[in-house]
Amino acid sequence: MNKVRHKPMSNSQRALLELSEKIFAGGLAPGSDHLESELAEKLNMSRTLVREAVLMLEGQGLLELRPRKGIRVVPLSPEDMEEVYDVLTELESLATDRAARAAYKEDDLKHLSEAIDDMDVAIANRDLDAWANADDRFHTELVRLGGNSRVETIVHMMSDQVRRARLTTLFTRPLPTKSNEDHRLVYDAIKNGDAKVARETHRDHRMHAKSIIIELLRRHRLRFL
Known part of the structure; x- marks a missing residue:
């Protein structure tokens, strides 16, 4: 071999x-x-x-x-991050919609499911670094399943800024149990071919994450200037 x-x-x-x-x-x-x-x-x-x-x-x-x-x-600007999250929210929601319409079999979604399982384990162990790694994998795979290479390219260009903001605020925010629940709902909607639920659930999830991170960046802004 x-x-x-x-x-x-x-x-x-x-x-x-x-x-x-x-x-x-x-x-x-x-x-x-x-x-x-x-x-x-x-x-x-x-x-x-x-x-x-x-x-x-x-x-x-x-x-x-x-x-x-x-x-x-470059310092982390709450205003810049708002713009980044707005763009990513729309692009990832589009990818989620397309993934739900693609009629994937369960085996096609195994990497998405494995990422969620790993996030659950990380939360149970209170290992936020492992959770962040699994969360990255979930979002990367979600965009890939959307099947639009231009969306993948744009999201990839902006993902480092989101990663940096998340790492900066990860240990000052509540334990992200709701994020795991949202990911599971998105996965189920894609598996069931429900594009409307998949798109709206993911959009709400991203907007909720945005509100938490932007508020933390604003609260601690003097640290990063």
């Missing part, structure tokens, strides 16, 4: 991954300024690779490249 060989990660991909992980982990604080040479030293990479990664992350709204001033980690 032939083993699947994974293509090794390029230096550019590694620079992008390591720089984004430093942002998400708080190693590069929101609002902080950095020189290209400083980041190159932190990552033990060439300035060329760092510049390529910075340009990619600037396109995702995580960094800002300012002439003669260096690189700034």
Whole structure:
């Protein structure tokens, strides 16, 4: 049996991954300024690779490249996050509607179901990092099942901003048990081919999540400026 060989990660991909992980982990604080040479030293990479990664992350709204001033980690703005959530809510709701109309068999939805099961286990164990990981998988799979590649591309471009906001507020918000219940209702509606219920349930779910995160960002805004 032939083993699947994974293509090794390029230096550019590694620079992008390591720089984004430093942002998400708080190693590069929101609002902080950095020189290209400083980041190159932190990552033990060439300035060329760092510049390529910075340009990619600037396109995702995580960094800002300012002439003669260096690189700034973009603070989490409640107003920006409102706009991001509004766009994602509509696109994901469309994907949910399309998934429900696609007449998928239960086996086609197994990754969606597994993500929900993992979220339930994570909540029972009060493991919020594991919950966030499973939640990411649920939303990624949901959009994929919608079958619209342009929606996938746009959602992917904005997902890092949502991930960053969620990680910032994850340990200050209520335990996300309602989120798990919503995901299960969405899954059931897709499995039963009920596009209206699937779309409306997911839209309400996203709007509820938006209200929680925006309120927390506004309450603690001075921390991130």
